[in-house]
Amino acid sequence: MAIEIFCRKEQKYLITRNQYEQLVEQIGPRMRNDKNGTDGRYTVTSLYFDNPDRTIYFETKNKLKYRQKxxxxxxxxxxxxxxxxxxxxxxxxxxxxxxxxxxxxxxxxRYLSADTDSDLSQYDTTNYQVLKEIDYFRKYYELQPEMIVSYNRHALHGVDNVDLRMTFDFDLRCRREDLMLEHGPYGDYFIDEDLVVLEVKVEHSVPLWLARILQSLECEQRSASKFCTSTELLKGVVTPQVVREKTTIGGMEDATDQQLVFI
Incomplete structure (x- = not known):
């Protein structure tokens, strides 16, 4: 059964496919492919939500200490x-x-199309409490389906450290029309096709051996919000000036550059 409630730290990197190939080779003895998919490879297609004021986008882009999607x-x-x-x-x-x-x-x-006062107990779900939280969050922010983001993923787990997980995401695409998930992973590329989004997910801290490999390959840690970058590409959002990390994946500091990201 899939884990339904969990907590961890995540570090994100934007790397080239060449760095990916070298990295996978060097971490091979300590990591194994995820049991899902074929050799840890599968496609992810996600429907994201926001409201007309783009509250979720701005909370994420402005890096509020507490934010959610x-x-x-x-x-x-x-x-x-x-x-x-x-x-x-x-x-x-x-x-x-x-x-x-x-x-x-x-x-x-069926839940998304139902009346806002519908009885939540009528839905076939594995966790009724989480459904109640989702329902409250959705109503409080008046969230509606906004866009679909999809990508191909290669996932790995630590051989000796089960809490260590690494994911490499390729071919990142997004779309605003046709918000049916069963129609598959297609859309406009919002990151240069040669780039890969790497996420290192740990319970406490990145192991020293992995940190040294990332440093030796010059893998630069970067803020990488797929949701924000997709929003900027599809809707041309301009973000208010705020203090945040120097490097972002979503274009220039004021988010006025909606072109693909290159390094």
Missing amino acids: LRLRVYDEATPESTAFFEVKQKHNKVVNKRRMLLPLKEAY
Whole structure:
């Protein structure tokens, strides 16, 4: 059964495919492919939510100490009968907390199209409490389906450290039209096709051996919000001037550059 509630720290990097190939080779003795997919490789397609004021976008882009997102996700090819993951992703002081439930994709659509006062107990889900939290979050922010983000992923776990997880995301695409997840992973590229988003996910800190490999390959740690970058590409959002990390993945400091990101 998939973990439905968990907490961890995440570090993000933007690397080239050449760096990816070297990195995978060097970490090989200490990491193993994820059991999901084929040799740890699978496709991720996510439906993200926001409101007309773009509250979720601005909270994420401005790096509020506490921020959260709502997304509905499927893996590989999906049908309305496939299992979907409905998830609230919260971040506080660089610690990520995820609360998610599993349900048939058609049940998720039924919930999204229902009256706001519908009885939540009628839905077929693995975690009723998480559904209540999702429902409260969605109503409080008046969230609606906003865009689909998709990518191909290669996931690995530590051989001796089960809490260490690394994911490499390729071919990152987004779209605003056709918000049906079962229609698959397609859309406009929002990051140069030669680049890979690496996430290192740990319970406490990155192991010294891995930190040394990342440093030797000059893998630069960067803020990398797929949701923000997609929003900027699709909607041309201009972010208010705020104090935040120097390097972002979503274009220039004022978010006026909606071109693909290159390094």
